[in-house]
Amino acid sequence: MPLKAAAGGVAVSVRGLNHAYRSGGGSLTVLRGVNLEIAPGAYVALTGPSGAGKTTLLSILGGLEPATEGEVKVGDFTVNQLRGERLAKFRRETVGFVFQHFGLLGALTALENVELAVALSGLGKRARKQRAMDLLAAVGLSQRAHHLPKALSGGERQRVAMARAMANEPRLVLADEPTGNLDPDVGLAAMELLERLRLASGSTVLVVSHNPLVAGRAEVRYRFENGLLVQPT
Amino acid sequence: MLTGLGVALGSGLLVALVTVSNTADTNVISRLSHGGPVTAVKVAAASPQPDQLDSDSLRSRGIHYLDDQAVAAIRHSRYVDSVVPVMTSEVLAISPDGDQFFGHLIGTDLTQLSNLPIAPLAGRVPSPNSMTEVAVSSSYLDHLHVDPSRASTVLGIQVELGTPRRESGVGIGFRARWIRVTVVGVVAQQVANGDFIVPMQQTALARQWALGGEPDPDFPLLSSQYTGLVVVASSLDKVHDVRVEIDDLGYATSAPEHLIATVQRYLHVVDIVLGGIGIVALIIAALSIAGTLVTAIHERRRDIGVLKAIGARDRDVLRWFLLEALVVGVLGGVVGSLAGVGVAELLGLVVNGYLIQQGLGGVDLTSISGIVVIGGVMGSALLSLMAAAVPALIAARLPAREAVAGE
Numbered sequence A: 001m002p003l004k005a006a007a008g009g010v011a012v013s014v015r016g017l018n019h020a021y022r023s024g025g026g027s028l029t030v031l032r033g034v035n036l037e038i039a040p041g042a043y044v045a046l047t048g049p050s051g052a053g054k055t056t057l058l059s060i061l062g063g064l065e066p067a068t069e070g071e072v073k074v075g076d077f078t079v080n081q082l083r084g085e086r087l088a089k090f091r092r093e094t095v096g097f098v099f100q101h102f103g104l105l106g107a108l109t110a111l112e113n114v115e116l117a118v119a120l121s122g123l124g125k126r127a128r129k130q131r132a133m134d135l136l137a138a139v140g141l142s143q144r145a146h147h148l149p150k151a152l153s154g155g156e157r158q159r160v161a162m163a164r165a166m167a168n169e170p171r172l173v174l175a176d177e178p179t180g181n182l183d184p185d186v187g188l189a190a191m192e193l194l195e196r197l198r199l200a201s202g203s204t205v206l207v208v209s210h211n212p213l214v215a216g217r218a219e220v221r222y223r224f225e226n227g228l229l230v231q232p233t
Numbered sequence B: 001m002l003t004g005l006g007v008a009l010g011s012g013l014l015v016a017l018v019t020v021s022n023t024a025d026t027n028v029i030s031r032l033s034h035g036g037p038v039t040a041v042k043v044a045a046a047s048p049q050p051d052q053l054d055s056d057s058l059r060s061r062g063i064h065y066l067d068d069q070a071v072a073a074i075r076h077s078r079y080v081d082s083v084v085p086v087m088t089s090e091v092l093a094i095s096p097d098g099d100q101f102f103g104h105l106i107g108t109d110l111t112q113l114s115n116l117p118i119a120p121l122a123g124r125v126p127s128p129n130s131m132t133e134v135a136v137s138s139s140y141l142d143h144l145h146v147d148p149s150r151a152s153t154v155l156g157i158q159v160e161l162g163t164p165r166r167e168s169g170v171g172i173g174f175r176a177r178w179i180r181v182t183v184v185g186v187v188a189q190q191v192a193n194g195d196f197i198v199p200m201q202q203t204a205l206a207r208q209w210a211l212g213g214e215p216d217p218d219f220p221l222l223s224s225q226y227t228g229l230v231v232v233a234s235s236l237d238k239v240h241d242v243r244v245e246i247d248d249l250g251y252a253t254s255a256p257e258h259l260i261a262t263v264q265r266y267l268h269v270v271d272i273v274l275g276g277i278g279i280v281a282l283i284i285a286a287l288s289i290a291g292t293l294v295t296a297i298h299e300r301r302r303d304i305g306v307l308k309a310i311g312a313r314d315r316d317v318l319r320w321f322l323l324e325a326l327v328v329g330v331l332g333g334v335v336g337s338l339a340g341v342g343v344a345e346l347l348g349l350v351v352n353g354y355l356i357q358q359g360l361g362g363v364d365l366t367s368i369s370g371i372v373v374i375g376g377v378m379g380s381a382l383l384s385l386m387a388a389a390v391p392a393l394i395a396a397r398l399p400a401r402e403a404v405a406g407e
Helices: A055-061 A083-092 A109-122 A126-137 A153-163 A182-200 B002-032 B069-076 B109-114 B136-144 B150-153 B202-209 B236-248 B257-299 B300-308 B312-359 B369-397 B398-405
Strands: A012-023 A026-038 A043-047 A068-073 A095-098 A172-176 A204-208 A219-223 A228-230 B041-045 B046-047 B060-063 B080-094 B100-108 B118-123 B135-137 B160-166 B174-189 B196-199 B228-235
Touching: A012 A055, A026 A055, A026 A228, A043 A055, A055 A068, A055 A172, A055 A204, A055 B398, A068 A182, A068 A204, A083 A182, A083 B174, A083 B300, A109 A126, A109 A153, A126 B202, A153 A182, A172 A182, A182 A204, B002 B228, B002 B257, B002 B312, B002 B369, B041 B236, B060 B257, B069 B080, B080 B109, B080 B202, B100 B136, B118 B150, B135 B136, B150 B174, B160 B202, B174 B196, B174 B202, B196 B202, B228 B236, B236 B257, B257 B300, B257 B312, B257 B369, B300 B312, B300 B398, B312 B369
Parallel strands: A043 A204, A043 A219, A095 A172, A172 A204, B100 B196, B135 B174
Antiparallel strands: A012 A026, A012 A068, A219 A228, B041 B228, B046 B060, B080 B100, B080 B160, B080 B228, B118 B174, B135 B196, B160 B174
8 A cells, every 4th residue: 555654533522512504594504513532543434314413514514614513623623713824725635525526627637637636735746646557556547647527437537536635645535425426335345444444554543424334334323313323332 | 518508609700800890991991092101191292271281181382392302301200200202294195006195193102012002003113213014004094095993905016106395496396305105004103193104214204305495385384303202201190290291391292091080980880890790799698608508507507516525626617617607618710710711711701792792892801810719719718718607616515415306
């Protein structure tokens, strides 16, 4: 595995988290008093019905969404206090995202998609290209490096997305329904890959999934119901 | 694709308009000067009337001899680029078929052709020192009943030219100095009234012969060294100053300065109208760019969210969208400018064809300017950047949560 080990996983601490979206004239509460502690390097799954608040919690942890109320800490970062440049740096250097829709840019090749994430960290052109090739090799896609996303299968796209997520050695990997758009066999292979990457990097991994088979692979599982977090199962 | 076409359309229209407008201005004014320098002032060997400077035409009263001293004084005047003396002499012309008529030789310095209102229609002007060559003006074609479109048919014919003088001791009381010359060219000219353009020394010899005769009221002779001058001012806006200075020296002048000023005013109105059309085209192109980018941003909200999720800053997103707009602007500008040049060429051909069909002289409406084409490309790029500024800012400020929107 050519991946360099990250500085290890990071601890996640959520206390008294409430979150609501403005909807029409009122507001829609999606998270209610969520408290959560995740140990560094842990592999955690969040399950629950649609609209329960899983993706919202993931977004808040990754700095995509500012929390309405409460304290969210990822390692030394108090995420809900980060703004602008510091928030972008946090997303770039501490967090790696894997999306259900893969989130690949259609105009860029697999290599360029991964390279883009490395480039944002300021690495030189030659070094970032080498790094991107290493990452694609790690997910078994060296031969597909110069293909556009539309020429890749769903499983291959998700593997490119995972390579991109690991681009800057993140200490926290957030995966939102990573197998949601994949066939069961392909999804299973994708999860095995994610686990291998996690073991190689030591990152903390938080996976949101409806799929009990996916959730079942995690060390710790939480269930969401109506914005409330049910204790680990 | 549509954005690029919008830019191409705007820049193409503008390049075509600027090309036609600029060249038309220059060439229409040039046409008013009858092919010579637009800043030419004709000076006569006559004193000016008091209202001379109010008129483009010659308004003279009485003779005022023009000699080398006067030429030197005018040459040293401010804003004068060149002074070319002109000398005319009356001749009896006999064409090969025996037709006779009285006409005039126009002698001048043919080495200074670029400073004279002479435009060749066929053939060439005589060699500067030739005593056997002549160029005829279109008035000579009228005498021969030759259509100007067939001017070249008179090239090569030989004409007998006789300068008469009064000699009471001979049979009919007149003798003539005869020369045989070959027609080497046909010209349109506004140097002086006359039919034959020759080197100055040819006219000088003719006048010397004529002045050797006895005085005759039927052939009055001006003993001035020169019968006129063609003075070229340093620029169009100095033509009036030059006329004033020559007027102060006591010579009558003519120049189309008021006509050119009037035409320039009309052309300015045309420029304003064309400029207005160009600005409307630019606004439409800018709105097209902005509209297409806003649509693109709406369609790419998730991509923008993903970019931010992987660590892109607002300024990175802003830069990407501006760069995209710049590429579209440059490509659209290149395509549009080349198309605009093509349209201008086509327009020039159509207009010229129409003018010639109507029996008017053609005017070259299109002279392709590299500056206009480069300006078209750079302008398109700048326009794209300006039009993209607000959409790019909107894109840069989209929240990162767009990456997971709808999930």
